[in-house]
Amino acid sequence: MLTHAGGKPGKNCIRNNFEMKQFEEWLVRFTGETYLWMVEIFVIVFSALLLGHLVNRLVNFLEDRAAKTPNVWDDAFIEAFRKPSVWLIWILGVNLAAAVASRAMESQWYELVAPVNRVAVIFLLALFLINLVKRAERNLTHPEYLTEPMDTTTVRAIGKLLRVSIVITAVLIGMQAFGYSISGVLAFGGIGGLAVGFAAKDLLANFFGGLMIYLDRPFSVGDWVRSPDKEIEGTVEDIGWRLSVIRTFDKRPLYIPNSVFNTISVENPSRMLNRRIKETIGIRYDDIDKMEDIIADVRQMLETHPEIDTRQTLIVNFNTFAACSLDFFIYTFTKTTEWVKYHRVKQDVLLKISEIIAARGAEIAFPTSTLHLPDTVQITGEQFDPERRQA
Secondary structure (H helix, E strand, O other): OOEOOOOOEOHHHHHHHHHHHHHHHHHHHHHOOOOHHHHHHHHHHHHHHHHHHHHHHHHHHHHHHHHOOOOHHHHHHHHHHHHHHHHHHHHHHHHHHHHHHHHHOOOHHHHHHHHHHHHHHHHHHHHHHHHHHHHHHHHHOOOOOOOOOOOHHHHHHHHHHHHHHHHHHHHHHHHHHOOOOHHHHHHHHHHHHHHHHHHOHHHHHHHHHHHHHHHHOOOOOOOEEEEOOOOEEEEEEEEOOOEEEEEOOOOOEEEEEHHHHHOOOOEOHHHOOOEEEEEEEEEOHHHHHHHHHHHHHHHHHHHHOOOEOOOOOOEEEEEEEOOOOEEEEEEEEEOOOOHHHHHHHHHHHHHHHHHHHHHOOOOEOOOOOOOOOOOOOOOOHHHHOHHHHHO
16 A cells, blocks of 8 residues: 555545555456456556547547637647647546556556656646647747737747746656755755856856846847957847857858856947948039039939938039049938938939939040140150151
């Protein structure tokens, strides 16, 4: 008979033994004493398999019904419930069959059935909660379930913390189920934590660096980031507790310890509101009389362009007398922040500027040199006649 730590049989154990005796008395009528335990094992295993199959079918039915609704939690709950529920039935069935066999053979393994069942329940409950957190994490960041999905980085951080908490709690409860003192374990962990802290200071620095990223959120998964202090530029793929993974534009993965982000500046172009067009264009000195009209036409073109954000700063002005040109500059912002579309808009703006210059009868300047000679110097053909030079 199973007993608690104090030596007295528990109420659940007494009730289970009473029910088992009734079940045995019923089987004795049909099988006799000799093969009773074999029949019991067969019935238990068969019942466990059948019940597991029925539960699996029930979960399939509920999953089909839940898939028709956009609710975040019903899909997560049902998917997380499937494996733990079926495994619980099978494990309890196998343990019960093992208990029958151990008792028939008068083995001491019978006393381990109850603790193993408790640990199995704790483990499967932890598995259910972990699966629930994982599926909820996916649903909360998917536009199929929410019109405004939650921030991916925040959801992942909370999910990781919850999973770690579930695992630690399950381990401690499991140790308590086998008679270990949780208070002793926690006290040892407090003393050992000091030694681990000194030995793994870099690891802890990376951990707290990752925690700061989750709290401050300078960037999220999917953002384009770069650092002027380090050769870091690319798209954030993952933010872990120790490392963050950035995919560079040549498709190489870059693994960066989180502590690095505490000491460098990070730019996040993905969060820019607009993209800037800042260009200097030069025309010939011969076209200086056309400069004012060209500037006015370019300004009007930018103000009416559908992809230019006129709420932002817009400047078109004659800028400087350069060595080979008269330069004016444009300073404006596009509505789009997409890299590819921005270059299409910039190309369209520059081509329209060249058309305006040509329409005004001017030309875009390019580097040239002009040789000016005094009026007293004359060059005649005789100076370049090869026969006269030979004479």
